[in-house]
Amino acid sequence: MRLPILLSVLLLTNSCSKKADVQLQEIPSVAGDNSSLPSLYTDNTGTxxxxxxEEKEQLAELKYATLVNSTWSxxxxxxxxxxxFLNWADYPSIIGKDxxxxxxxxxxxxxGGTYAYDVNISAYNSEWTDKIIPHQDETATEHGFLSMLPASDSTFMAVWLDGxxxxxxxxxxYADLSKAMTLRGAIIDRKGQIIEKFLIDDSVCDCCNTSLAxxxxxxxxxYRNRTEDEVRDIYSSVFRDGSWSEPKVVYKDNWEIAACPVNGPAIDAQNRIVATSWFTGANGQAKVQLxxxxxxxxxxxxVISVDDQDAIGRTDILMNDDKIWVSWLSSVDDSGQLNLASYSLNGEPLKQYSIPNISGKRSTGxxxxxxxxxxxxxxxxxVSEEQKRIRMFELK
Structure with a gap:
């Protein structure tokens, strides 16, 4: 079932690659049957x-594995x-260090409600600690779209949408911004203790993912902000000297939409350089921006238009070897396509690869x-077969 798709991937890759040894190919997945909602993270050691x-009847298991020296644990x-609460857009995650x-x-x-759920965090300190709820409020409201990164050897920063x-x-x-979704954060240690809490923005889009670098x-x-005029562009805030800065717009797309598009940004950093990608539907045109x-x-x-033709969005980004890599979904011939494009650090487009025949439905995540x-x-x-399963590719 996979061979025709894999061949088409290689043909598309070779047609736009100057080096014959650069290939995008499918590899065995470490995830088991009925698996979904993958989250990838590379730590300071390259692990x-x-x-x-993985779902088994009514039971859901959050699993993880590590890749070291080309071998999965x-x-x-x-x-x-x-x-x-299992949701295609608001998925679990893991971070590591050393x-x-x-x-x-x-x-x-x-x-208390269809979208009433808590963020649960388990820290790792030789073993997984008991879960904590970082927001510590008792409201039956939405809390999620969390991002986290190590802050030190013993602490990490977490940010989330807080309802x-x-x-x-x-x-x-709904239009009353005094009752809007907020963006909050906390510093947490390996024992699962909350060191400090923060309010970062008191009016943000209800269900677009956050991204932390x-x-x-x-x-x-x-993250995606929300103004009184229902403009929902991408904003940023910087944490320095123990506090978060006043949020400000990354770029004025001026996307006015009185609902959440469930399509947030991605961010990565290398030294002084910060790269961020996002989706916008401003002026009725779907775009992925960098x-x-x-x-x-x-x-x-x-600010570069990565795709202004058939963009679905759901972008991710990373920086390595003085390149910026952006991934996103697009719609091609009534099907979905996963795209991966590289750029120089000054925004010059380099190469693009595509994995065709992927569902553009929400269940793809x-x-x-x-x-x-x-x-x-x-x-x-x-989600192309009866049972969903995580698929993995690598670009060598």
Whole structure:
């Protein structure tokens, strides 16, 4: 069933590659049957972590494995339950440091509403700690779209969308920004203790993912904002000297939309350079954009249209070997296509690769990319057959 797709991938790759030894090819997935919601993370040692969910009847298991020296470890279970909130866009994640896990997160339903759920975080300190709820409020509202990164050897930063102000909000009150979704954060240690909490923005888009990067200057978070005029462009805030800066727009797409598009940004950093990719539907035109900053994300010197033809979005980004890599989904001939494009650090387009015949439906989720000793890894949920399963590709 995979061979025709793999051949078409290689043909597309070879047609746009100047080096015959550069190939995008499918590799065996470490995830098992009925798997979905992959999340990839490469730590400071080059160890790749992948977390994912496997469902067995009513039970969901959050698993992870590591890739070292081109070999995957055995899959291990972080947590399992039948009460989780499993969502194509708001997926669990894992981070690591020094070759070991540092923390993982997932979402747990709570009584009170269809979208009432808590963020659960388990830190790793020789073993997985009991889960904590970082937002610590009791409202039956939405909490999710979390991003996290190591802050030190013993602590990590987490940011998430927090719906505590939306508690009891009626439909006609949706335009009242005093009852809007908020963006909050916390510093947490390996024992699962919350060191400090932050309010970053008091009015943000309800269900677009956040993205967190760390520069030499500090953390930077990108997310979709929400203004009184229902303009929902990408904003950023920088964490320096113990506090988050006043949020400001990354680029004025001026996308006015009175609903959440469920299509947030991705960000990565290398020294002074920060790169961010995002989807916009401003002026009725679907686009994936790439912004490049040379001053730690304070200003963006270049904003490039990556795809202004058939973009679906759901973008990811990474920086390595003085290149910027952007992935996104697009619609081609009534089917979905996963794209991977490289750019120089000043925004010059280099190469593009494509994996065709992928569903553009929500169940495909948000494809993930990261670096490894084998090149660039790609993971996504394949829903083309009766049972969903995570598929993996690598670009050598």
């Amino acid at each position: 790749v972590f992948m977390s994912w969910v 055995e899959a291990s279970v972080i947590s399992a339950d039948s009460t989780w 070759g070991q896990p540092m923390a993982a997160h997932w979402l747990n339903k709570k009584p 505590r102000k939306t508690a009891g909000r009626d439909h006609h009150e 760390k520069t030499e200057s500090g953390f930077i978070v990108n 912004g490049i900053s040379n001053d730690y994300g304070i200003t963006y010197d270049a 948000f494809p993930q990319i990261t670096t490894s000793d084998r090149g660039i890894l790609i993971a996504f949920t394949d």
